[in-house]
Amino acid sequence: MQNLFKEVKIKLQQALHDAFNLDVGIDQIEVQKTSHQKFGHLQTNVSLKLSKQLRLPPPKIGQVLTDYLSKDNTFSKVEIAGPGFINFFIHPEFFNSTLNQLKDDPYLGVNVMPSHPHVVVDYSSPNVAKEMHVGHLRSTIIGDAICRFLTFVGWDVIRQNHIGDWGTQFGMLIEYIIQNELDIKNENITKCYQQAKKMFDEDTEFAKKAKERVVMLQQHDEKTHSIWEKLVAQSEQHFTEVYEQLDVLLGEADVRPESFYNPKLQPLIDYLQKENISSIDQGAKVIFLDGFKDKDNHPLPMLIQKSDGGFLYATTDLAAIQFRIETLKAKRVVYCVDARQQQHFDMLFAAANKIGWCDESIDLNYALFGTILGDDGKPFKTRSGDTVKLLPLISKAIEKATTIVSTKNPSWDQQRVNETARTLAVASLKYSDLCNDKIKNYAFSYEKMLSFDGNTAPYLLNAYVRVQSLLRKANISMDQALDYTLNITEQNEIQLAYHLVLFSYEVETISTSLELHRMCHYLYQLASLFHHFYEHQPILRAETNEQKESRLCLVGISSKILAQGLNLLGIKTLDHM
Structure with missing residues (x-):
């Protein structure tokens, strides 16, 4: 099943061939939504774009295309608008036919890739021996949603959690633990790390021993390596607790830490030297890349090995990208990273291309956020100025949601309140992040994200709850509602049906662009249109039984698409609230 935009493009492509003997690639034809449905549902500017090529004025081209396409029963009307634009009014029968097919399709009209190529999604990436904080929230939530979208459209998704578990900081921390004879199980490792860092900066003797401890770790000294393994295991338990609280898909099998790549780094450096891809600059090994300059307009090299032999994040990231392309056979690699790391990844991708790991079939890109x-417009901190830890943040959201749910439902038992509040809180945390264009900063607010008004998770969940309540009143299941035949005729029904038909287009677009906020806005519009339909069209008291069944079918399709859209964002639905 083609999405509506593509279907109209195909019809325009055929019309141009038949009417003008002109073969135009489908990607050259632009079709978009009209600004208001009084101007139709879709619009094209193809007459303007092809005027010069056809040597005809846009209105003339538009008239020929309008006459041709008016015969197509997909459209109730096709008309010229302005200087050569063409507006398309979709016939209600098209919506009936499309939605009657779509309701039985598990992919809701989305074209699924038949070959299932591999895509690697790199996200979350916390550091061992440090608690996850608010800075990890965006990468974790965004990455999880991207994985869900890509899986839905047919990619074979390989999740990669590139945790930081290697380097100088571990020599520092392990040396501190040994000197103070600490039992890791009974210690706050984050505080130990902070103390170790302070000693490293202030005590030259400790710093020297910490560096020696790094060498011992690299050489797999038994005592050093044993402490390191315990640190990693303890941190992974913490990460798992956070992921379970957030209902994200990451698990132990998805962890591919920095230490995994450590044995690959020197062989990689040697290879780059041998192939004359890297150079030696002031004793360090670097890769010079076209197009990268420093603030003084001098060539900006990518540093891959320090003059003392030490490796850098760039070295590990290069080894990772090689592994993902050559071993995991990824045709696409997506990094969910802070926008401030853009230059690093631009250089990384350029280096991978220069080395020769990528051809035109491999897509390296990032989802920058x-x-x-906070309320002050500065990075979100605690009142004391510390970074906000993630588990307390989630707990506070649940606490506030519990107050809301218990107030709205005083007769509910505590278990039901707690379960509903947890779902509501996590949904609100996720949606308040995802509904913003991810590249932009946004202000965190418990009150705003838990509001039942506006573009929020509670508003959408409330729409779903209303659907379930309606089906219970009708004494039917959603599957029974979907068994009915759709036959819409009223304007409120047509507006809702048109929006439902656009779901596949939105999913397919997002799987390419990774603009997750598009789905949030789509679902918000869907909920708004459903509320309008619900309030203005009698459903259970419809004039005829056929009308009642048709409207219940429309309710069922709305429910199915709303639930699927929320699921793609990693949000669970509620039947009561």
Whole structure:
């Protein structure tokens, strides 16, 4: 099943061939939604774009195309608008036919890739020995949603959690633990790390021993390596707790830490030297890349090995990208990273291309995100100025949601309140992040994200609850509602049906662009249109039984698409609230 935009493009492509003997690639034809449905449902500017090529004025081209396409029963009307634009009014029978097919399709009209190529999604990436904080929230939530979208459209998704578990900081921390004879199980490792860092900066003797401890770790000294393994295991338990609280898909099998790549780094450096891809600059090994300059307009090299032999994040990231392309056979790699790392990844991708790991079939890209801000417009911090830890943040959201749910439902038992509040809180945390264009900063607010008004998770969940309540009143299941035949005729029904038909287009677009906020806005419009339909069209008291069944079918399709859209964002639905 083609999405509506593509279907109209195909019809325009055929019309241009038949009417003008002109073969135009489908990607050259632009079709978009009209600004208001009084101007139709879709619009094209193809007459304007092809005027010069056809040597005809746009209105003339538009008239020929309008006469041709008016015969197509997909459209109730096709008309010229302005200087050569063409507006398309979709016939209600098209919506009936399309939705009657779509309701039985598990993919809701989305074209699924038949070959299932591999895509690697790199996200979350917390550091061992440090608690996950608010800075990890965006990468984790955004990455999880991207994985869900790509899986839905047919990619074979390989999740990669590139946790930081290697480097100088571990020599520092392990040396501190040994010197103070600490039992890791009974210690706050984050505080230990902070103390170790302070000693490293202030005590030259400790710093020297910490560096020696790094060498011992690299050489797999038994005592050093044993402590390191315990640190990693303890941190992974913490990560798992956070992921379970957030209902994200990451698990232990998805962890591919920095230490995994450590044995690959020197062989990689040697290869780049041998192939004359890297150079030696002031004793360090670097890769010079076209197009990268420093603030003084001098060539900006990518540093891959320090003069003392030490490796850098760039070295590990290069080894990772090689592994993902050559071993995991990824045809696409997506990095969910802070926008401030853009230059690093631009250089990484350029280096991968220069080395020769990528051809035209491999797509390396990133999903850049902005910063979470506080009320003061600065990065979100605690009152004491510390980074906001993720588990307390989630707990506070649940606490506030519990107050809301218990107030609205005083007769509910505590278990029901708690379960509903947890779902509501996590949904609100996720949606308040995802509904913003991810590249932009946004202000964190418990009150705004838990509001039942406006573009929020509670508003959408409330729409779903209303659907379930309606089906219970009708004494039918959603599957029974979907068994009915859709036959819409009223304007409120047509507006809702048109929006439902656009779901596949939105999913397919997002799977390419990774603009997750598009789905949030789509679902918000869907909920608004459903509320309008619900309030203005009698459903259970419809004039005829056929009308009642048709409207219940429309309710069922709305429910199915709303639930699927929320699921793609990683949000669970509620039957009561």
